[in-house]
Amino acid sequence: MREISLHLLDLVENALLADAQSISLRLTVDPPADRVVLSIADNGCGMTRDLLRKAADPFVSGRPGRRISLGLALTQAGAERAGGRLRICSREGAGTQVAALYRFSHPDRPPIGDFAGTVRLVMFCNPVRSFRVEGRMPGRRSVLDTRDLRRLMPALRLDEPDAAGWINERLQEMFPPELADL
DSSP states (O other): OOOHHHHHHHHHHHHHHTTOSEEEEEEEEEGGGTEEEEEEEEOSOOOOHHHHHTTTOTTOOSSTTOOOOOHHHHHHHHHHHTTOEEEEEEETTTEEEEEEEEOTTOTTOOOOOOHHHHHHHHHHHSTTSEEEEEEEETTEEEEEEHHHHHHHSTTOOTTSHHHHHHHHHHHHHHSOGGGTTO
16 A cells, blocks of 8 residues: 555454454654554454454455455555564454554655545444544654544534534644644
């Protein structure tokens, strides 16, 4: 994949297919530590131990009737190509955590891409799910948690115009356009 933000789409799709109702996304960009980390955690159905051992194999899928699953395999390949690694933790019935580490300075690290736009798309296409989004950059950490919004407005749907506008502005602040080319 050409951008780290596109790996996020695959990882979120896996969480949604695992029936996750709550998804946490984090992007850490830390040039002094020479790392970029994309992580996602969900409360979906999790994986069996056998499936977890084979999770990054492109010819293994946890979905019935599907023989190929490229999301984790491509994420792992991209991380390893950039001097990093993929870590997957999962427990059946309890959810899954995936973290892809890339060396920031590695010449083969893909650019971040439109992280704000990707997160916005995921949230608006899944308006009744809960999302916690965190951005960590040198000197700043920002969080957007839709559970906090729903405490204030219990019937809130993320695709409602007022909510969508506010969320879009907040995501642009967290992940500004100039981050895309890093």
